[in-house]
């Protein structure tokens with residue numbers, strides 16, 4: 665019997681209407697569903713989006729545990745265990761759907777799972793279904809254009825720290841700060857120092873029933889927010905080089921850029 669196929673099915677950030685037709689169609693097929701949870705007692709945000717879209721899990725489905733930890737050896741064990749479970753189902757000839765919150769290629773557990781599966785059996789076929797990421801949905805919800813004309817944008821987990829964020833604000837027009845929860849107060853202090861509070865916006869659980877939008881981010885000081893929250897920041901003072909033959913000259917290294925263009 666040939667093995668089933670593993671799908672990473674993006675279900676969007678929370679609003680079931682942001683699930684793609686492809687994801688919706690796949691989840692109506694008879695296949696085994698899996699979905700990530702933090703521990704054996706927690707609910708799956710991805711599964712919740714699918715059920716709110718009117719889809720019902722098949723009789724065969726199971727949660728795969730991916731704990732919230734930076735301990736790589738612990739993470740490795742859980743990823744391995746998840747991959748073993750997926751392979752066990754695939755070996756029966758069934759396809760496996762792994763439901764992913766947001767987009768499956770954006771800070772997703774699916775990449776780890778797929779790599780572990782392939783390491784254990786390189787013949788397994790894998791397909792990733794693209795989806796709406798949390799920050800794309802956030803930008804739309806907040807009426808916050810991410811990029812225009814030749815703006816530069818960086819997407820980073822905030823845990824790189826305040827110095828990095830400060831530096832990136834010099835280099836980019838737009839920052840998408842993911843995973844802001846642990847550093848929220850420090851980020852707000854930085855934005856206040858740089859006079860950027862009015863150019864920032866915050867969203868928690870975008871698209872879900874518990875969605876929270878905060879436009880004056882300084883009001884969040886001292887609050888504990890949900891892990892599923894992010895901040896969008898613009899730096900209207902970001903310096904750009906002038907345009908030379910359609911290309912932006914680097915403001916810091918004009919002579920080099922010019923000599924390349926004149927060569």
Ligand SMILES: C[S@@+](CC[C@H](N)C(=O)[O-])C[C@H]1O[C@@H](n2cnc3c(N)ncnc32)[C@H](O)[C@@H]1O
Nearest residue numbers: 677766767770771797798842843869870892893
């Ligand atoms: C592990 S990443 C998952 C990203 C997801 N795959 C995506 O496409 O956006 C988790 C981080 O994404 C952001 N995030 C995910 N879903 C969100 C949502 N519905 N609302 C706000 N932020 C969200 C938060 O910054 C959170 O800490």
